[in-house]
Amino acid sequence: MADNKPLKILIADDEPLAAERLETLLGRMENVEVAGVASDGDEAVAMADKLKPDLLLLDISMPGQDGIEVARALSEQDDAPAVIFVTAFDQFAVAAFEVAAVDYLMKPVEGKRLETAIERARDMIGNESAPTGKKEKSEYLEEFWASDLSGLVRIAARDIDRVSAERDYMRLHVGQRSWLIHHSMTALEKGLDPEMFARLHRSAIVRKDFIAGFARNASGRWVARLQDDTEQPVGRLYSEKVREISGR
Incomplete structure (x- = not known):
């Protein structure tokens, strides 16, 4: 994506206060745009299909499809958005890794930690949009999930x-x-x-x-x-x- 194009973000969280906190934190960042807020997994899939966001800030424990199921469903699309999980639970890290999440943040989210994850997503989206063809999966380990003070971090x-x-x-x-x-x-x-x-x-x-x-x-x-x-x-x-x- 172009460097000057705002990152289009969809928030999916069934907790209104948690979603509002994310909106507030994103409002303090430059070059991002909140496209919408979904309150359950099924709505998240429908809104992603309609709005075509660049990135999802996705809770895991939600009514309907949970966050992992949402990420799996959207990953089958050619223009699948990047995903950052934002959750109160740390036991889903392996599943998050399997659906190629950009990051995994623990609630309550810190502004600096969110900003770092957003920039990581922006870099990834920019690299994937380059006309280099589909990247083949390496036979070697490319990343790790490790415990961090704010939850789990991808290395x-x-x-x-x-x-x-x-x-x-x-x-x-x-x-x-x-x-x-x-x-x-x-x-x-x-x-x-x-x-x-x-x-x-x-x-x-x-x-x-x-x-x-x-x-x-x-x-x-x-x-x-x-x-x-x-x-x-x-x-x-x-x-x-x-x-x-x-x-x-």
Whole structure:
């Protein structure tokens, strides 16, 4: 969509106060337009068909079709709108992931968090409108859902700098922030694109372009110097990765 075109948004929530709060928050943002407000799932589908919004702010627990069912129904359309779930429940994150939601916000929604989700949706819609043909689904993991103070947040795999193991959890490091997910290191190693990521240790995976260089430590073992000025020891079983990445 054109950068100067307002983002057309449909709100679907059976709680009038919650819908009103979203309208108020959107009213403070630039370049957005509230196309309408639906009070149940069936009305949301009908209004989406009629109004052709760019984005739905969609509650999950609603009369008639619930939010997941609404998203599934609309996803079958060629011009399906993007979806951001806004809900009081966090147990639907996996289902939200399956219907390719842009984000998953917990009530009561914070203005800054909503603004971030809206911009993410705007970027996604802009990328999808480019004349590049239908994008094929990658065989590798492209994103993760992780717990956040305001609910759940989607993390793009390409944004992850490194992954470190913490017992039964993996910590995804993105810039100065990090999130824990319940995953195994072996599964992540198989799931992440090997052209982009390398396992350097039994407890560490690093994005290749986040590696600034390699050096030997006092024991003669390889250590990866990272872009954030930290170091990651290279495990003995993974020393061949140094040669693979450096081309030597």
